[in-house]
Amino acid sequence: MKIKVTQSKLSKALNNVSRIAIGKVTLPILNNVLIRVDQKKVSLITTNLDMAVIDYLPVSSSEDGVITVPAKLLAEFISNLPKTETVEISSKDTKVSIKAGNYSSTINGTTADDFPELPEINEKSAVTFKVGVDEFKTSITEVIIASSNDLTRPALTGVYFNTYDQKLAIAATDGYRLAEKILIDKVKSDVKAIVPASSLQEVLRAISDDITEIEFSFNNDLACFKVGEVEIISKLIDASYPDYQKLIPKNNDTKVILDREELLRVTRLAALFAKSVGGSIICEAKKPDSFIVKSVANEFGENDSEIKTKVTKDSRVHFNSRFLIDALNSLTEPEIEFSFSDRVSPTVLQNQKDRSYTHIVMPLNS
Numbered sequence: 001m002k003i004k005v006t007q008s009k010l011s012k013a014l015n016n017v018s019r020i021a022i023g024k025v026t027l028p029i030l031n032n033v034l035i036r037v038d039q040k041k042v043s044l045i046t047t048n049l050d051m052a053v054i055d056y057l058p059v060s061s062s063e064d065g066v067i068t069v070p071a072k073l074l075a076e077f078i079s080n081l082p083k084t085e086t087v088e089i090s091s092k093d094t095k096v097s098i099k100a101g102n103y104s105s106t107i108n109g110t111t112a113d114d115f116p117e118l119p120e121i122n123e124k125s126a127v128t129f130k131v132g133v134d135e136f137k138t139s140i141t142e143v144i145i146a147s148s149n150d151l152t153r154p155a156l157t158g159v160y161f162n163t164y165d166q167k168l169a170i171a172a173t174d175g176y177r178l179a180e181k182i183l184i185d186k187v188k189s190d191v192k193a194i195v196p197a198s199s200l201q202e203v204l205r206a207i208s209d210d211i212t213e214i215e216f217s218f219n220n221d222l223a224c225f226k227v228g229e230v231e232i233i234s235k236l237i238d239a240s241y242p243d244y245q246k247l248i249p250k251n252n253d254t255k256v257i258l259d260r261e262e263l264l265r266v267t268r269l270a271a272l273f274a275k276s277v278g279g280s281i282i283c284e285a286k287k288p289d290s291f292i293v294k295s296v297a298n299e300f301g302e303n304d305s306e307i308k309t310k311v312t313k314d315s316r317v318h319f320n321s322r323f324l325i326d327a328l329n330s331l332t333e334p335e336i337e338f339s340f341s342d343r344v345s346p347t348v349l350q351n352q353k354d355r356s357y358t359h360i361v362m363p364l365n366s
Contacts, residue, residue, distance in 0.1 A: 001037050001065025002090040005057060007081045007100065013055040014075035016206050016230050017046040020053055021071035029114045032068035033075075035089070036112075039064065045118065046071055051199050052118050053206075054231040060086070067091040069109045074098075077105060119222055119233050126219035127189040129168060133207055133227075136214045139170060139181040140200050142330045142357055147197040148174035155239035158194040161218070162241070163187055171244050172197070177323050178244055178346075178360040179330065193218045194241055199225075199234035206230040248360060249346055252339035254285050254315040257352060258307060260336045263293070264328045266305035270295040271321035273303045280364055281324070283338075283347075284316040291338075317343055318364040327359040 017033055027049075034045040042057040077098065078087065085100040096109040140159070148156035153175075160171045161183075168184040168191070203214075206227045215226040218236070225232045270281040273295035284292045289311060294304040296318075317340050328336075333351035340347040340363075349359045 001067050002063040003042055003059045004061045004088045005059040007085045007087050008083050010087050011078045013044050013057045014078055016055045017044045017053045018071040018075040020048045020051060021046040022048060031070055033071035034068045034112055034115050036066045037062045037064050047116055051234045056229045066112045067096060067109045068112050068115055069096050069107055121217055121219045121222045121224045126217040127191050128217040130213055130215045133211045133214050137207055139183050143170050143172045143179045143181050144197050144200060145326050146174055146177045146179040147172040154237050155194055155241050158196050158237045159200055160241045161191055161193045163190045173244055176362050178247055180358045182356040191218050193223060194237040195223050196237055203232050249348055252341045252348055254313045255337055255339040256285055256291050256309050256311055257335055258309055258338050260328055260331055260334060262307055266293040267321055267324050269305055270303045273300045274321050276300060279321040281319055281321045285311045286314055287311050315340055317347060319361060320364060323361050327361055330359055
């Protein structure tokens with residue numbers, strides 16, 4: 001095997017693939033990157049068994065062959081070479097030689113025999129979508145914040161891609177909050193797939209400034225995301241996702257329009273005094289024109305801030321301040337709609353104009 005490539009291209013590709021090369025004691029080959037050259041097509045591949053990352057590397061010259069090399073070591077070595085150098089990597093048996101100008105090194109590699117077989121998605125039967133990179137990146141970031149880290153509830157550790165009313169939506173919930181974004185307005189295909197949040201984080205990391213579009217596909221138990229020269233294949237979470245749309249209130253009777261930055265500011269102020277009570281704060285609407293955010297009186301004292309806005313009905317609700325701050329940071333417009341009904345019903349936060357994104361926060365017991 002032999003390849004010749006610029007340092008900058010090789011370093012970028014190794015950074016993309018090496019993040020998931022976390023070897024396990026029982027399977028040390030997972031520490032390695034598989035370098036495959038087949039008919040002048042060069043691919044760098046890593047896997048952690050749940051996900052595989054493939055970077056198709058453009059090279060100036062190559063010779064067919066395959067070898068695996070410790071991914072972190074190779075990535076760090078290449079990253080420390082001058083960016084102007086051309087790097088030549090060749091292998092003989094399990095010895096991998098690296099040369100770049102006056103720099104050279106030999107790394108002990110291993111044969112590819114023990115490298116796990118990569119999952120393959122059937123492109124003919126797969127359901128495929130395309131979306132602009134900015135929209136995809138923003139949407140995933142807005143939603144993924146509501147996913148759970150609780151491994152005892154695996155479905156909630158992912159982002160749910162689902163279609164309804166000819167729309168493709170993505171949603172996540174941890175049981176305390178829920179976020180949904182309409183990603184594509186008009187679709188013909190149906191899909192219901194839970195993608196691990198960790199896989200989507202890798203997709204986001206693979207996005208570079210020169211990428212304008214992302215293609216993603218679902219087939220059986222796999223998802224595939226194509227980001228420029230990078231392909232990320234992930235197992236789907238095998239679980240049933242809750243019918244989250246039933247959790248979204250349709251007719252909250254108290255609705256107020258608030259300046260997002262002002263609400264974020266007074267929420268942060270209240271949160272400073274709420275640390276000893278689990279972050280609990282109170283949001284209260286009072287007719288005719290008062291919206292109050294305050295902390296519960298405790299050993300640190302208390303805080304009370306008022307925002308002037310039109311109020312048609314008195315209502316009061318307790319929140320975890322961190323969840324409310326996360327929701328406000330996910331919204332993007334200067335003015336937002338804050339709607340709620342009572343102390344136990346979910347509160348809905350949306351941008352005032354663009355309603356494609358919905359964030360739900362469950363109240364605390366009060």
